[in-house]
Amino acid sequence: MPFQPVKFYQTGTFTVGNRLLALEQRSVQANMQRTNSLNSGHRACQGCGEALGARYAIDAAMRASNKQLIAANATGCLEVFSTPYPETSWQIPWIHSLFGNTAAVATGIAAALRVKGRREVRVIAQGGDGGTTDIGFGCLSGMFERNDDVLYICYDNEAYMNTGVQRSSATPPAARTATTMPVGPEPGNVFGQGKNVAQIAMAHNIPYVATATVADLHDLEYKVNRAMGMHGARYIHIFVPCPLGWGAASNDTIRLARLARETGLFAVYEAEHGEVTSVSKIRKRVPVEDYLKLQRRFAHLFGKTPALETIARIQAMADKNIRKFGLLEQGGQ
Amino acid sequence: MLKQCEGSHAVASAVAMCRPEVICAYPISPQTHIVEGLGEMVKSGNLAPCEFINVESEFAAMSVAIGASAAGARSYTATASQGLLFMVEAVYNASGLGLPIVMTVANRAIGAPINIWNDHSDSMSQRDCGWIQLFAENNQEALDLHIQAFRLGEELSLPVMVCMDGFILTHAYERVDIPAQEQVDSYLPAFVPRQILDPAEPVSIGAMVGPEAFTEVRYLAHAKQMQALELIPQHAAEFKQIFGRDSGGLVRPYRCEDAETIVVALGSVLGTLKDTIDEMRDAGHKVGVLGIVSFRPFPLLAVREVLKNARRVVVLEKSLAVGIGGIVATDVRMALSGLHLHGYTVIAGLGGRAITKASLHKMLERAVKDELEHLTFLDLDHNLINRHLEREKQKRRSGPMAENMLRDVGVVAARIA
Numbered sequence: 001m002p003f004q005p006v007k008f009y010q011t012g013t014f015t016v017g018n019r020l021l022a023l024e025q026r027s028v029q030a031n032m033q034r035t036n037s038l039n040s041g042h043r044a045c046q047g048c049g050e051a052l053g054a055r056y057a058i059d060a061a062m063r064a065s066n067k068q069l070i071a072a073n074a075t076g077c078l079e080v081f082s083t084p085y086p087e088t089s090w091q092i093p094w095i096h097s098l099f100g101n102t103a104a105v106a107t108g109i110a111a112a113l114r115v116k117g118r119r120e121v122r123v124i125a126q127g128g129d130g131g132t133t134d135i136g137f138g139c140l141s142g143m144f145e146r147n148d149d150v151l152y153i154c155y156d157n158e159a160y161m162n163t164g165v166q167r168s169s170a171t172p173p174a175a176r177t178a179t180t181m182p183v184g185p186e187p188g189n190v191f192g193q194g195k196n197v198a199q200i201a202m203a204h205n206i207p208y209v210a211t212a213t214v215a216d217l218h219d220l221e222y223k224v225n226r227a228m229g230m231h232g233a234r235y236i237h238i239f240v241p242c243p244l245g246w247g248a249a250s251n252d253t254i255r256l257a258r259l260a261r262e263t264g265l266f267a268v269y270e271a272e273h274g275e276v277t278s279v280s281k282i283r284k285r286v287p288v289e290d291y292l293k294l295q296r297r298f299a300h301l302f303g304k305t306p307a308l309e310t311i312a313r314i315q316a317m318a319d320k321n322i323r324k325f326g327l328l329e330q331g332g333q
Numbered sequence: 334m335l336k337q338c339e340g341s342h343a344v345a346s347a348v349a350m351c352r353p354e355v356i357c358a359y360p361i362s363p364q365t366h367i368v369e370g371l372g373e374m375v376k377s378g379n380l381a382p383c384e385f386i387n388v389e390s391e392f393a394a395m396s397v398a399i400g401a402s403a404a405g406a407r408s409y410t411a412t413a414s415q416g417l418l419f420m421v422e423a424v425y426n427a428s429g430l431g432l433p434i435v436m437t438v439a440n441r442a443i444g445a446p447i448n449i450w451n452d453h454s455d456s457m458s459q460r461d462c463g464w465i466q467l468f469a470e471n472n473q474e475a476l477d478l479h480i481q482a483f484r485l486g487e488e489l490s491l492p493v494m495v496c497m498d499g500f501i502l503t504h505a506y507e508r509v510d511i512p513a514q515e516q517v518d519s520y521l522p523a524f525v526p527r528q529i530l531d532p533a534e535p536v537s538i539g540a541m542v543g544p545e546a547f548t549e550v551r552y553l554a555h556a557k558q559m560q561a562l563e564l565i566p567q568h569a570a571e572f573k574q575i576f577g578r579d580s581g582g583l584v585r586p587y588r589c590e591d592a593e594t595i596v597v598a599l600g601s602v603l604g605t606l607k608d609t610i611d612e613m614r615d616a617g618h619k620v621g622v623l624g625i626v627s628f629r630p631f632p633l634l635a636v637r638e639v640l641k642n643a644r645r646v647v648v649l650e651k652s653l654a655v656g657i658g659g660i661v662a663t664d665v666r667m668a669l670s671g672l673h674l675h676g677y678t679v680i681a682g683l684g685g686r687a688i689t690k691a692s693l694h695k696m697l698e699r700a701v702k703d704e705l706e707h708l709t710f711l712d713l714d715h716n717l718i719n720r721h722l723e724r725e726k727q728k729r730r731s732g733p734m735a736e737n738m739l740r741d742v743g744v745v746a747a748r749i750a
């Protein structure tokens with residue numbers, strides 16, 4: 001990664017020692033001049049990972065585009081908590097059309113800008129995992145295939161949160177949601193085949209695909225910046241814990257996002273034209289229990305008789321990710 | 334310039350002269366030739382600057398148009414039938430947001446059973462979606478209405494659907510007068526949006542609106558359509574000044590002045606009806622035809638004005654409100670509140686069944702004697718239905734109904750009574 005690894009200060013923590021970095025290396029968020037594109041006063045829950053992710057991403061995109069940015073937003077928590085009538089938290093031109101058409105709306109905006117010769121204005125589409133991996137999937141794939149000049153950002157909190165935490169195709173196995181209750185012989189969500197949209201995006205050979213979490217601000221900002229430096233269809237999938245839907249403490253949002261990466265459950269990488277170009281390595285791999293135990297959506301796995309077999313299957317998923325993406329640092333454990 | 338050409342070609346030429354900036358489309362018969370024509374114009378550079386986007390569904394087509402329009406581009410798409418239904422959520426969204434997109438609907442039946450031929454079920458299913466709906470009688474009018482549609486829609490910030498009969502118009506070769514670019518330019522000013530996504534002046538569009546203002550926002554949509562009732566005749570008059578012909582307007586009465594019986598209809602069937610009425614007039618019947626051009630907004634007063642002195646009204650429509658009868662008929666009845674007329678609904682031409690003069694004569698001769706049933710299905714094959722009902726009586730697992738009835742009919746290319 002092109003920025004300086006921050007290891008010399010507060011080693012072992014992910015607090016970024018901005019003050020020790022050269023100005024241009026500091027995060028956008030650390031800058032008093034950041035646009036605060038998603039302004040304070042919105043109505044997200046305390047500790048909402050999506051609110052955090054959106055502000056990080058859009059502020060970074062604003063800096064990268066010199067404030068020449070338009071966003072299309074899918075229906076979902078982000079849309080609802082940011083624009084209760086008549087207030088809006090958005091400091092950028094922003095449109096919400098529907099739940100499943102955001103990529104296409106963004107395509108339309110990009111087409112209009114092209115016709116009008118406004119090359120400097122850039123377009124972002126954003127939505128939750130449901131709006132991306134399920135209902136908006138057709139429009140998303142179409143936008144990728146045509147290589148439209150849009151950066152699509154998915155804020156993945158692993159369920160339909162806005163409607164009260166129902167299962168989406170991004171919901172992990174065994175997780176409790178309102179439609180996958182922890183009852184019956186196989187409590188929680190089924191072990192399906194999964195639907196890895198970042199990988200599917202790569203299969204479209206689009207210029208840029210990346211995954212990120214809200215735990216690593218520098219990495220997230222770097223990826224948004226990198227994406228904004230390119231044209232054509234680009235996709236960033238950001239892992240954003242949801243305290244309400246996951247039954248997690250609101251001060252554990254960053255911790256959970258970090259653990260998702262350190263367990264290997266969420267692989268953090270980037271890819272260009274369908275090929276992985278870098279992965280965020282795990283220095284010390286963490287067992288999945290450490291991640292699962294912090295969330296009530298997995299509480300049924302840790303009852304009087306722990307669901308060891310289920311936990312082992314989840315561990316196997318993490319192990320597979322680690323193998324597949326080569327996530328372990330050389331000499332890491 | 335007079336030209337003998339296909340209806341789709343005429344429409345494509347008209348749309349191109351309106352200088353659209355973003356066109357998006359997904360293929361469905363009988364809309365295909367329109368967007369193919371436009372696609373070629375864009376690709377060859379004859380229509381520039383313009384983006385032509387081949388989308389992956391009608392839902393995406395309307396969504397691209399929404400994005401493009403919100404970013405200030407004059408946007409156009411076309412569809413029909415299943416395609417219109419597939420995009421419905423976005424259709425409502427476009428009008429709700431007040432985006433003046435123009436869309437051609439090449440009217441076609443809705444399945445099941447799947448059927449590619451003409452009727453008005455598709456457009457009628459969207460009569461409450463908040464779009465202005467204009468129905469063309471012939472290819473010249475289809476061409477002209479598109480030019481008026483951009484003008485009207487952009488003036489009101491409302492989307493406009495131009496409805497033309499699939500195949501009957503889209504695929505018919507007729508002589509049309511294709512206007513000069515200068516005429517179109519003098520009629521249609523550049524698009525100046527009321528709302529635009531622009532970094533220089535950021536706005537949020539499409540926010541959540543609760544009970545405190547939702548009714549008012551909806552009322553505004555209605556009020557704008559009421560405004561359209563005034564603008565449509567004005568625009569038609571201006572159109573006549575520049576282009577030299579009558580096109581558009583709210584309604585088009587034909588031989589209605591002293592008529593005792595007036596047939597109300599929309600679209601291309603008006604031609605056949607006028608011929609039929611001429612013949613009936615020759616035979617001494619006082620009959621007339623009222624064509625409705627603007628179905629949304631529905632011109633209640635204009636319709637009432639034409640019908641008020643008649644003794645009976647026959648609404649002939651290519652759509653069916655299952656469980657009640659007519660769709661157009663219900664609206665016409667609204668226009669007649671307090672008047673005492675006999676009202677008849679005739680469902681005709683569903684799924685492309687030909688509406689012949691012979692059938693119209695038979696039906697109207699009964700109507701003028703008040704012998705017609707209040708709800709009539711023109712040329713309905715009762716035997717076919719009875720056979721199927723009998724089959725259902727005989728056997729629980731009677732099988733798929735459409736396929737059974739087709740088998741009963743045997744192989745016929747077209748049914749022209």
Ligand SMILES: Cc1ncc(C[n+]2csc(CCOP(=O)(O)OP(=O)(O)O)c2C)c(N)n1
Nearest residue numbers: 075076077099128129130131159160161162
């Ligand atoms: C066509 C349609 N179906 C369903 C809904 C209801 N709906 C609104 S938001 C939402 C959930 C959004 O989930 P996701 O995209 O994951 O975003 P999140 O709220 O979790 O951030 C659903 C199901 C809708 N608005 N439109």
Ligand code: SF4
Nearest residue numbers: 044045048077242244
């Ligand atoms: S439910 Fe979850 S995603 Fe929605 S606002 Fe609350 S924390 Fe954020």
Ligand SMILES: [Mg+2]
Nearest residue numbers: 128129159161
């Ligand atoms: Mg979600």
